[in-house]
Amino acid sequence: MKRIVFAVLFALYLIFIMSGCASAQWKIDRNKIITGSLMFFGGSSKGFNEKLQFHYDEFKHIFPGASDRWFNPDVSWQNKYKHGNSAEGAKFPLSTTMLVFTTDQYHLNNFIQRVSITSAIVLKIGQKQKFKYYVYDFIYYTICYQAGFALTYYPFKK
DSSP states (O other): OHHHHHHHHHHHHHHHHHHHHSOTTSOOOHHHHHHHHHHHHHHHHHHHHHHHHHOHHHHHHHOTTSOHHHHOHHHHGGGGBGGGOGGGOBSSTTTTTTTGGGTOHHHHHHHHHHHHHHHHHHHHTTOOOOHHHHHHHHHHHHHHHHHHHHHHHGGGOO
16 A cells, blocks of 8 residues: 555656646646546556456455446356347347446446547647657656556555
């Protein structure tokens, strides 16, 4: 837990330094707060998915009452099929394609991650700036994404 707090504080420190040293042209404005939050949310979804996929026992240790049918990817993937059987076909129209995110946490997390990142990109398109400011943006968004990932992945250690 100390490493997580340190990592988040260090990330905030880097953002603070970047906004002060980058010059008056690169600053954390409303757009960067919104898009940075979206990137953080996307990273959180990815971190949660990685925990569910590869360390479900650690997740279950923290949330013993969580439904395996919804959260455990080894079981929940069957939710998109009638009676949990792929031979019987889709549970409801589009449950295996466009609406798969409504069938289990794993697919919902994937949906949230993609929507968050895509939204952040769309909100950034059209801003003209010097190349070095794109580099600053890249660093800023990477920090936001990784902070979200870390805050949902690492706290679940047993």
